[in-house]
Amino acid sequence: MSGNPKGRNSDAFQLWQRAREYGPRVLEFLWSVVDGAYDDDHIPPKFSDKISAGREILDRGFGKPTQAFSVESDGTDGKPVTFTLNIGAPNGDKDRDN
Numbered sequence: 203m204s205g206n207p208k209g210r211n212s213d214a215f216q217l218w219q220r221a222r223e224y225g226p227r228v229l230e231f232l233w234s235v236v237d238g239a240y241d242d243d244h245i246p247p248k249f250s251d252k253i254s255a256g257r258e259i260l261d262r263g264f265g266k267p268t269q270a271f272s273v274e275s276d277g278t279d280g281k282p283v284t285f286t287l288n289i290g291a292p293n294g295d296k297d298r299d300n
Contacts (some may be wrong), residue, residue: 232259 235247235255247255 229259229262232256 232255236252236259238246238252240246
């Protein structure tokens with residue numbers, strides 16, 4: 203039996219479709235923020251807004267940077283046990299060039 207016997211949730215699919223349709227428009231907006239475009243009140247974006255927009259563009263173009271998470275505790279034999287979770291490109295930055 204399938205893990206999702208009723209199939210794909212139609213609301214989630216519609217949201218996904220709309221996001222894909224608006225993607226180019228949102229990307230153009232993010233580029234305009236990075237480039238310092240003025241808003242309707244002729245106020246330029248703050249530097250922090252430019253950084254945030256640039257980060258969003260890079261995250262979509264290259265993937266989010268790898269984040270490491272480690273937990274250490276004593277094992278039953280008294281030696282340290284380490285658990286590491288890496289979030290990001292499967293092979294670190296090597297996959298970003300592909």
